[in-house]
Amino acid sequence: MTAEATLPSRWRFGRLTGIGPILALLAVLLMVIAIRQPSFYDPPSLLAFLKRAAPLVILAAGQYFVIVAGDFDLSVGSLVTAEVVIAARLIDGDPAMTWPVVALMIGFGLMVGLANGLITTALRVPSFITTLGMYLILVGAVYTWTGGSPRGALTEEFRLLGRRGIEGIPFLQQLPYAVLVLAGIATIAVVLMRSDFGKVLLAVGGNPRAAALSGARVNLMRVIAFLISGLFAAVAAVLLGGFGGVSFQVGAGLEFTAITAVVLGGVVLGGGRGSVIGAMLGAVTLEVLFTLLNLFGVSGALKSAVQGLIIIAAVAIGRTRRN
């Protein structure tokens, strides 16, 4: 660099522009909520909101790794459903089975991620197709295995993670476990993206040829991204199983909600650009928006139409801003 090189103020601004729009949007929505329902900001209610938002934020973080590497993961919604249904049947109300099954769920998430990654890289199937296929396979397999309706039951120990928290904390009343899990996942995601791994992953998404010619193991990086997505989906499934309950609907449509959140957070489809913080903020913003729609009495049936509008608008705005 030459002498005129370092202008700290400029690069700080440059970094902010990445998550600037999503922060602004979130702020506006939060202000609307403040006017419409000030009680939203009571600490317990705020934490309850975060607890509700945690699974989507975690899924968005996982989806971010795949998208930023240039791929898609459409299998996470059905993976969540499969995990919850499998857990209910295996635990079947037996408390002793809780933790072994949670471990199994994590393992299953990693396995699905590995399969997605290997099929996409080694067999060169576009990830859109790989994970769409995986989505259908998981749905079909779970229906077949359960004979059409979920069986078994989750234990109270299992549901604890999604529903309960550390009680008796002054001012907050309860610190939900889901929020703690979310904080852990968010920390892991941010640290990963600040590490050499994260920077190279961005390069792989931005220009795979250049990354490979600089010595990066492009395929390995992409497989790892799918592994992270599978792992995070498994964690989200544990929370959702406790929070929601056992049904075939538990994960339905979550893959698109997660992708919408990531795109809303300023991450570019096709890879190489955007921050994981932006992706997670995108998920929070989406949840705030759904809360607002609820407050204004907009039918829940409109939720998917709103999502559709958002994803198209976010990508369109992203495209025009870049050109």
Place this chain on the structure above:
Amino acid sequence: MLLELNGISKSFLGVRVLDGVGLQVRAGEVHAVVGENGAGKSTLMKIASGAHQPDAGMIHLDGDPVSFRDPRQAQAAGIGIIHQEFNLLPERTVAQNVFLGREPTRRGLVDLRAMHERTEELLASVGQEGISPQATAGTLGVARQQVVEIVKALSLDARVLIMDEPTASLADHEVELLYALVRRLQERGIGILYVSHRLKEVFDLSSRITVLKDGKLVTTLDTAATSPEALVRHMVGRELAHYYPPRATATPGPARLALKAAGNRKLHAIDLELRAGEVVGIGGLQGSGRSSLARAIFGVNRFSTGEMFLDGSPLHVRSPRHAVRAGIAYVTEDRKAEGLVLGQSVLDNAMLALRAVTPTVAGRAARAVGIRELLAGVQVHAAGERQEVRFLSGGNQQKVILARWLAMKPRILLFDEPTRGIDVGAKAAIHDLIRRLADDGAAVLMISSELPELIGMSDRIVVLRDGRVAGELPAGPPEESVVGLATGAGS
């Protein structure tokens, strides 16, 4: 006069690629157009065939002024072009390709029989009865596909046929077929504009030769009255305007990298040594295997035969990553497609190889400091280390890539067109850097299409032709010797 181009000028993005060029084609004449890479041959052909419109100048056909808005209009007027890459639909038959978009019809349906008959007549008229109109185009050999292209042009009543490097993808025995075809077309009174790098073909086929250089017309010669040597002098003659850093004074050290009879699909029995402290220039035409050589050494498309030695011990490079670990660096020809991650910052781009090959958690801060020193050393001009590289000039982008490789402390550096599209000032800086690397003991291989650069920088020059070493020249050879070896004019 069949076709006349007068005073044709054309600029792209403010860069003048053609400057007042003119030439004439007579009926039944093969008129060759030659010149180095970037001389403007292809642009001129595209203007003649309507793909580009000239900024200035006139085109006359049979003495009447014409102007083409697109290739269709040129075709309708009787000017056909055969490109280096064919435009056939591989899944369709020969006849369907020839009559694509203007199939003969009967009562609203395609008249297959008429289409086949007419295709057969056309094929017969150029002595190619061996090709069936019903054969699937993609199953034909390259030479026969070319015949189909030519027949397609003839079916449009082409009177001028432009052939752009027609032998580039042909095997030796297929070239004979093309020669026969060209002579046949000549007899029919068709004027042919024949663009080629290969001087042998030019002398075998043409009656006149037009030489272009740097977008200008040098001369038009009668083939019978000139020689390959004289032609080469016309192609290269120019002033040396740029000063190059002094060459290595010390005798080069031991061989860092050696190839023994190394080959793959594009390279044949390459023997090459890169010694510590020297810059070895690689000359040759486009497609002669220059880039393939660098890519094979770097493990992109590996050698399948022969051996490679690194500091005397055999090494089979499996991948670019393996090459990087072995101390080899490769600065690619296409910075944007293969070098940079355009949306990432100067710093991230400079650290890419380091992070990809030796990721670490400890000592990251120290490493960033080291990279900053390298960026300062190569004098990158940027608004800051966080600026995205896409906003940098070509020269600064190239310096960022250099910093990336310097961080790996490579012992062998491969440069593919290191100063293409870079302004004069940055060019000199990059030349200095390359020389300094060699002086510090690295072995440098430098590919360049630009003869002054190749000659000015190299301690010796290895010229490739058709994937083989055509010859080796000592430091500072005349341009004619390089071009002679590259085109085969000397042999």
